[in-house]
Amino acid sequence: MAINVPIFRFLNKEQGKKIAKAFKIIKCSKGEVMLTDGEPVPGIFIVIEGAVDVYTGKFEAFLTRLEYGNTIGEMSLIENRTASASVRVAENETVLLLCKSDDFRKVLNDDPELAANFYKGAAGILSNRLRTSNNHIQTELSETKSDLQNILDDEKVIKKIGKERKEIPNVSKTSIAHLETILPMIENMKNNSPEDKEMLTQMSTSINDAIKAEAMNFERINKRVSKMQNYLDGNSKAI
Numbered sequence: 001m002a003i004n005v006p007i008f009r010f011l012n013k014e015q016g017k018k019i020a021k022a023f024k025i026i027k028c029s030k031g032e033v034m035l036t037d038g039e040p041v042p043g044i045f046i047v048i049e050g051a052v053d054v055y056t057g058k059f060e061a062f063l064t065r066l067e068y069g070n071t072i073g074e075m076s077l078i079e080n081r082t083a084s085a086s087v088r089v090a091e092n093e094t095v096l097l098l099c100k101s102d103d104f105r106k107v108l109n110d111d112p113e114l115a116a117n118f119y120k121g122a123a124g125i126l127s128n129r130l131r132t133s134n135n136h137i138q139t140e141l142s143e144t145k146s147d148l149q150n151i152l153d154d155e156k157v158i159k160k161i162g163k164e165r166k167e168i169p170n171v172s173k174t175s176i177a178h179l180e181t182i183l184p185m186i187e188n189m190k191n192n193s194p195e196d197k198e199m200l201t202q203m204s205t206s207i208n209d210a211i212k213a214e215a216m217n218f219e220r221i222n223k224r225v226s227k228m229q230n231y232l233d234g235n236s237k238a239i
Contacts, residue, residue, distance in 0.1 A: 003016060003019065003020045003023065003046065003097065004016075004069075005046055005069040005070075005071065006069055006070075006121060006124070006125060007046075007071045007074065007118070007121040007122055007124075007125050008118065008121055009121050009124075010117035010118070010120045010121050011114060011117050011118065011121075012117075015111065015113070015114040015117060018107065018111065018114065019099075019107055019114065019118075022099045022103045022104060022106075022107050023046070023097040023098060023099045024097070024098055024099075025048075025095060025096075025097060026095070026096050026097075026098050027093070027094075027095055028050070028089040028094045028095070028096060029089060029092055029093075029094075030089055030090065030091055030092045030094070031088060031089060032088065032089040033086070033087070033088050033089075034052060034072060034073075034087040034088065034089065034096070035072060035073055035083040035085065035086060035087040036083060036086050037055075037056065037057070037060075037082075037083055037084065037085055037086045038082050038083065039082055039083055040082055040083075041073040041076040041077055041082065041083050041101065042073070042098070042100060042101065043073060043077065043098050043099050043100040043101045043103070043104060044071060044072070044073050044074045044077055044098070044099050044101075044104050045071065045072040045073055045087075045096045045097065045098050046069070046070070046071050046072075046096060046097040046098075047066055047067055047068055047069065047070045047071075047072070047094070047095075047096055048068065048095045048096060048097055049068070049093065049094060049095035050067075050089070050090070050091040050092070050093060050094025050095060051065050051066060051067045051089075051090040051091050051094060052065070052066050052070075052072065052087050052088065052089050052090055052094065052096075053065050053066075053087070053088050053089075053090045054066060054072075054085050054086070054087050055085060055086045055087075055088070056084070056085045056086070060086060063085060065090060066087075071125065072087050072096075073087075074122060074125075075122070077101055077104060077105070078119075078122065078185070112192055113192065115188075115192070116188065116189050116192035116193055119185045119186075119188060119189050120189060122185070123185060123186070123203070183204060183207060183208075186200050186203055186204045186207070187204075
């Protein structure tokens with residue numbers, strides 16, 4: 001049985017069968033915690049049925065919902081570090097596939113070509129997630145700005161914006177750290193796939209440009225939110 005999900009799209013048929021053997025099926029209930037920010041990652045999860053929600057930061061700001069074909073925990077596993085976000089099951093009767101960390105690393109270590117193809121898929125998945133995260137932040141800020149005039153007398157909203165402002169540096173650091181993680185992966189892929197060296201070099205250049213752009217973008221967002229909060233604080237005092 002092969003696992004047909006985006007992160008494994010570069011695996012050939014035999015590689016797909018090999019990695020599928022390392023996974024087992026787990027059935028989950030709504031609200032069940034799969035990952036906790038800052039704690040060890042048990043392995044790589046794949047959503048087969050249902051959905052999970054991803055939250056980030058101390059205040060657990062909602063980031064995104066992951067459904068069929070999405071993977072969880074693979075970046076922390078690759079980087080050998082703790083989870084960078086919390087993940088909870090969003091729907092009853094959600095079904096996931098799980099491959100424990102040690103088992104997954106063994107599969108990659110035993111087959112360098114399989115590992116190189118996996119890293120290609122992982123780089124694409126991470127790029128898509130970063131775009132989703134950035135779009136979510138931009139949407140949230142846009143909606144907040146359009147509602148300012150209607151909430152000047154709402155003290156709870158003022159406090160909420162203050163909390164969200166504190167989360168911006170955390171989101172920024174996480175996004176940039178993930179981008180930086182791809183660079184050594186690309187260097188590894190160059191060694192394993194010489195025929196793709198030119199394409200991978202271009203990808204590396206694009207990622208370095210993206211890191212600079214992300215840093216500038218989050219700085220602009222931080223300034224905008226600061227202005228919003230100052231504006232709200234001033235008007236609430238006047239009221």
